[in-house]
Amino acid sequence: MISPTDVTGVILAGGRGRRMGGQDKGWLMLDGRPLVEHALLRLAPQVGGLVVSANRHLERYRGLGVPIVTDPLPDYPGPLAGALGAMRLVATPWMLLAPVDMPWLPLETCERLARARDEADIAVAHDGERLQPLVALIRTSLRDDLAAWLADGGGKVVHWYARHRWCEIDFSDLGPRFANLNTPQDHVRAESGARGGKGDES
Numbered sequence: 655m656i657s658p659t660d661v662t663g664v665i666l667a668g669g670r671g672r673r674m675g676g677q678d679k680g681w682l683m684l685d686g687r688p689l690v691e692h693a694l695l696r697l698a699p700q701v702g703g704l705v706v707s708a709n710r711h712l713e714r715y716r717g718l719g720v721p722i723v724t725d726p727l728p729d730y731p732g733p734l735a736g737a738l739g740a741m742r743l744v745a746t747p748w749m750l751l752a753p754v755d756m757p758w759l760p761l762e763t764c765e766r767l768a769r770a771r772d773e774a775d776i777a778v779a780h781d782g783e784r785l786q787p788l789v790a791l792i793r794t795s796l797r798d799d800l801a802a803w804l805a806d807g808g809g810k811v812v813h814w815y816a817r818h819r820w821c822e823i824d825f826s827d828l829g830p831r832f833a834n835l836n837t838p839q840d841h842v843r844a845e846s847g848a849r850g851g852k853g854d855e856s
Contacts, residue, residue, distance in 0.1 A: 663697035692757035707736030741797035782826025
């Protein structure tokens with residue numbers, strides 16, 4: 655098994671938020687707190703340390719008291735650029751990616767991915783309906799390969815995963831916990847309690 659102290663949680667908050675009207679989703683409010691705080695609360699019990707990948711409102715993110723990394727490549731090249739920035743910072747052999755807009759991420763995500771990965775270097779959650787490529791346990795020694803792949807123009811997350819030993823891990827029993835807030839309509843439904851079982855600690 656992988657110890658939680660061997661894992662750094664990486665919250666991906668560096669996107670453009672195009673489907674949310676260009677808003678920085680980390681600072682959208684839900685149930686009295688911003689989404690980035692929800693993400694920190696979900697990840698903190700699972701890992702040995704935390705990092706937030708962000709590209710806007712950096713001083714505000716720094717006020718959270720955790721390390722902040724920015725994309726090492728220009729023009730918002732995608733979530734794997736944020737992952738690479740974190741890989742270059744962290745000292746742990748593993749990192750757990752999680753998007754900032756998934757406020758009900760299961761508290762056993764890291765443990766289940768680690769337990770079920772077998773010999774894979776990347777373990778990715780599947781919610782029973784679809785793969786969740788940004789909920790993934792990744793070996794940080796892959797940083798050089800990721801840097802080279804991005805420099806060559808690679809972008810799609812699952813295409814990079816396919817270069818390595820990777821596996822899907824079944825979370826179908828917790829599928830609703832992977833609901834994320836991509837659009838203003840998602841946000842409204844979440845605020846009305848229609849999307850995520852608020853108060854469920856699983």
